Amino acid sequence: MSETLQADETAEPAIVGRGLSKVYGLGRRQAEKALAAQDPRAAAAAAGGYLGAHEIDFEIAKGEMFVVMGLSGSGKSTVLRMINRLNEPSAGELLIDGEDITQVSDQRLRELRNNGIGMVFQHFSLFPHRTVRENAAYGLKVRGITKQERLERADAALDRVGLGGRGDKLPHELSGGMRQRVGLARALAVDPPILLMDEPFSALDPLIRRDMQDLLVELQAQDQRTTVFVTHDLNEAMRIGDRVMVMREGRVVQLAPGPEIVAHPADDYVSEFVSDVDRARVLSAGDLIRPARLVLPEDITPRDALRRLGENEVTGAFVTGADDRLLGVVTDDRLVSLTRRGAKSVHGALGEDYHQVKEGDVIGDFMHLAGRQVVPVTVLDEDGRLRGVVPRGAILSALSTVNDTENDSVNDSDEAAEVAHA
Template identity: 50%
Template sequence: MTSVRVERLYKIFGPQPTELVRRLEAGADQEEIKAAGATAAVVDASFEVGEGETFVVMGLSGSGKSTLIRMLNGLLTPTSGQVLVDGEDITGMSAPALRAMRQQKMSMVFQHFALFPHRTVLDNAGYGLQIRGTSKSEINEQAREALSLVGLEGWEERYPQQLSGGMRQRVGLARALAAQTDVLLMDEAFSALDPLIKREMQDQLLNLNAKLGKTIIFITHDLNEAMRLGDRVAMMRAGRIVQVGTAEQILNEPADDYVATFVKDVDRSRVLTAASIVEPQATAPPGEDPVPSDTPMADLFTRMSARAVPVPVVDEQQRVLGVVTPAAVFKALCREVPAVGDGEHAEIEEASDV
C-alpha cells in the first residue's frame, strides 16, 4: 500500500514566484502577493496521508484545493516543497517517470466524469490499463470486475450517453479501480450529482473502501460530505491549511473563528458518534443490545427516545467499551460550537477557484 506525504508545498502563479515564496515565508500576506501581480494558490501546505486512509481536503472556491490536488499527481509543478509518494519525491520526476507513477500508483476520478463518448462502458473502465499496455483479455477481466464492484454489471456494452449522471460517475470510479493503483485522487467527484445520487455515491465509496482499503485523497467544498467521508479532514482557506483533524475534532475544537463559523450549522447528530461520549465500563448492562462505536448520535437519539436507558458500546472486536447515557447524548447535541477569537466569527468568503 502507498502513503502520500506533502512537505511545505507552495504554488505561486505570476512573476518571480520563488522570490514571492521567500516573502511569504518571511511573513508577507496575500495582499502583498496580489500587489506584486501574482496569486498564492497554495501556501506552506504540509500533511501526511496514511495507507488505507480517506483524507478529505475541504475548502470553498478559491481556497487552493484544486491546485493542491493537481500538484499531488504532477499535473502542476510546485513552486517550492515536496510531494512524496512511497517516500519518493515526485516533484523532480521526468515526464516518463510521472506517467509511470500515475499508471502504477495513483489514479484520478474527475468531477465531470471524463469519459470517452465513442467508447463503451467496458472500454472506458479499461482505458487506464490499455495505455499501460495490458493485454486485451486482462483489460476486460479487470474492467468487468471493477464495474461489478460499483454496481454496473450488465452495462458493459452501453455508451456513456445512455447512462445517468450517477452511473457515469460510477464508470469513472470503476476506471480508477480497474487500474489497481493504491491511491485514488478524487477531485469534487460527486459535486455534479443531484443530492440523492450524491448520497448513494458516498455510500458506494464508503462500502468499497471498507473492502479494498485504498488510500483516498478527496477534494470537496461540501462540509457535510467532508465530515461523512473523511477519516481526517484538512480545512483550507486562502491557500493555507488551517486545521487537520477528525470530523469530531474539527466540530468540537475548531482551530480558529473561520473554522468555527464553517461548522456551526453542521448536523452534529450525523457527525458525532458513540465513541466520542462513551463512559468507560467493563461490562454491558444486562438486557441491552450493544451498538458499534461509530454509531451516529442521531441513531442513538432515536433509540433512546423510545427507552431512556444507557446503551452499551462495543468496538470492532465486539469488546465492551462502556455505555452512552441519554444525558450525554443530549449534552453533546446541544453543545454550542466554541468561539476561538475575541471578535466576531470570520466571514466566509468565496472566490474564483484556483
C-alpha cells in the same frame, strides 16, 4: 477509521507533504520571492500572480480516506493536483512512499501517473464516442495491456460499481450518476495504490450523490486504498473521511478526524462550517463515552449494593464479572426485595434495564433511547465488556450548536429537542 488503517499507523506514510506552496502566474524565482515576503498573498498579487496554497503540511497513511475540504478558492484542488504534479509545486516536498516526486524525471512522473496514481474528476471526463467498456478500459490501454485483458478488467470494474451489463452503452445513454460510476470504474480497473478524487460527486443531485458516497465507502472497506478526496461539502467529508483537512485562503486551518472537528473546531471559520453539519450522523458513541458512574462486583451483597446506590444517589447500577463482562443491571426496588428476603447474592436482582450500543454507532441511531432506563445508554465491546456510558446530557451538549469563542447562546437542534423530551 478502519481497523486496517489503525493497525498500520506506525508504518511509513503513503503520501507526505512538507511546506508545499503554489503560486500561479509567476516564474520560479518570482514565486520564491513572493513566498519569502511577510505577506505572501499580497506579494504574489503585486507581482501579477496568485497564491493558491502556502506551507501545507500533511501525512496520509496507507489505506486512509483523506478528505481535503474548504470553500471555493481555499486551495483544496491545488493541493490535490500537486500530489501528481498536475500543478507544479512552487516550493516544498511531496513524498510518495518516501520518494520526493518534485525531483523525479518526466519519465518517472509518467510511470507514477500511469501505474501508481489514479484520478476521478468532477465532470466525468469520458470519451463520448467510446463505449462504457472502452472508457473503463482506457487507463489500461495507456499502460499497454492487451485488449482481451483490459476489457476483462474493465468489465470486472464495471461490475463492482453496479454497471455490469452496460458495457456496450455510450456515455450519453447513461444518467449523470452512472457516468460518474464509469469514471470510478476506469480508476479501479487500473487498480492504483493511490486514488485522487476532485469533487467527483458535486455535480450530482443529492440522492444520487448519497448513493455514490455509499458505493465509495463500500469499495474503500474492501480495498483499503489510499484515497485523497476533495469536497466543499462538510457532511460528505464527515461521512466518508478518516481525517479531514480544512483549508482557507490557501492554508490549513485544521486537520483532524471528522468528529474531533465537529466537537472542537479550531476557530470561528471552522465553527461556521460545522454549525450546519448533521452531528447526529457524525458523532458516535465512542466520541461521547463517559465512565459509568457506578459499577458493582458480582459478589457484593444486596444490602451493600443498596447502600452504594444510596451513596451515589442513583436508582440503578451495573454489575460486572471478574472479566469486566456486563452481567446486568440492579435497581433499588429489586435490591430492597432481595434484602428483605435475606438473600446474599445480587444475581436475583439482575435485569436488562439498559440499551446496548457499540463505540462506532452514531448517536442518531440511539439518541431516542437516552433517559429511558435507570442507567444511561450502555457501550459494550465485542466481548460484552462494559466500556462506559453515553449520558443524555452528553448527547444534548453534542447536538447543540454553540460557538464557544463568542459565548453564543445554545440553539438546540431538532434532534436535541427530541432527546430532551424522551
